[in-house]
Amino acid sequence: MRAHERLGLGPEDVTAGCYYSSPLHMSLRQFRRGARSAPVRRRAPQPQPSSLGVHAAVGDARHKAKLIREQRPDDLDLVIAHSLGAVPVALEYSAGALRAPLVLVEPALYDVARGDPAVEAHIGTVTVARARAAGGDLYGFWQFNAPLMFSREATIEAWPEDLSVAERLVDLQPPWGHGIRAADFIDVQVLVVTGNWSAEFEAIAAKLAEVGAEHVRLTGSGHRPQDQEEFESVLVSFAAESPLRDSP
Numbered sequence: 001m002r003a004h005e006r007l008g009l010g011p012e013d014v015t016a017g018c019y020y021s022s023p024l025h026m027s028l029r030q031f032r033r034g035a036r037s038a039p040v041r042r043r044a045p046q047p048q049p050s051s052l053g054v055h056a057a058v059g060d061a062r063h064k065a066k067l068i069r070e071q072r073p074d075d076l077d078l079v080i081a082h083s084l085g086a087v088p089v090a091l092e093y094s095a096g097a098l099r100a101p102l103v104l105v106e107p108a109l110y111d112v113a114r115g116d117p118a119v120e121a122h123i124g125t126v127t128v129a130r131a132r133a134a135g136g137d138l139y140g141f142w143q144f145n146a147p148l149m150f151s152r153e154a155t156i157e158a159w160p161e162d163l164s165v166a167e168r169l170v171d172l173q174p175p176w177g178h179g180i181r182a183a184d185f186i187d188v189q190v191l192v193v194t195g196n197w198s199a200e201f202e203a204i205a206a207k208l209a210e211v212g213a214e215h216v217r218l219t220g221s222g223h224r225p226q227d228q229e230e231f232e233s234v235l236v237s238f239a240a241e242s243p244l245r246d247s248p
Helices: 011-015 023-032 053-057 061-071 083-094 117-134 138-150 159-171 199-210 230-241
Strands: 018-020 079-082 102-105 190-194 214-217
Touching (some): 061 083, 079 083, 138 159, 190 199, 190 230
Parallel strands (some): 079 102
8 A cells, every 4th residue: 555545544635735724733733742643544534535636637727727726625724645646736815815835746836947957958848849740740748758657758659658748738728927935835834756867857856945944855756756756754744833823
């Protein structure tokens, strides 16, 4: 069983958007009170976890941020966002609409690290690839993105299977150009977890660390450090230090 499953997080909760910890924060209150058992493994019957993974189908980051604002619970103790899901979440923090402790797992917040060579190289490659797609050459787009995103070469033999992935990828809004700044998180308790495999994600984490974020590297699972066994203890330690509200 993977760490996020033991924490009561479905795969979509950590990979596609953000997770608002309802049963988790109840258990973490017990943890802070000194319970000896592993309290985060307990599932509180009510309320149920709330996830915006379904919003991955929405292309525009500001539309996603609006959905978060409209549909999130009011009693947030902790927010977890992974990859592209970090962009709409960050927009809510930038607007001051969210201030809860935040866990960013390999966040695609390219705006905060503009000028870094690895970040600019990634953006440059994606820009050229998207120009190919805009000109009607979707396979040309895939020739750039298969090695960039999936660490493998594009081949004609695999193209029938890869086509749907390329079509979905080209429809995604790039995670830059949203005006997100590292300074937007100065007054927020932030943990950034990276997989120690990508220079651009490490650069993003470094910029966030400059404004006070804690940065933890979990090596071995690439873009999914939440699959590492250590993720659970890292998350528990961070949440235990977060100022949780009193129980109602």
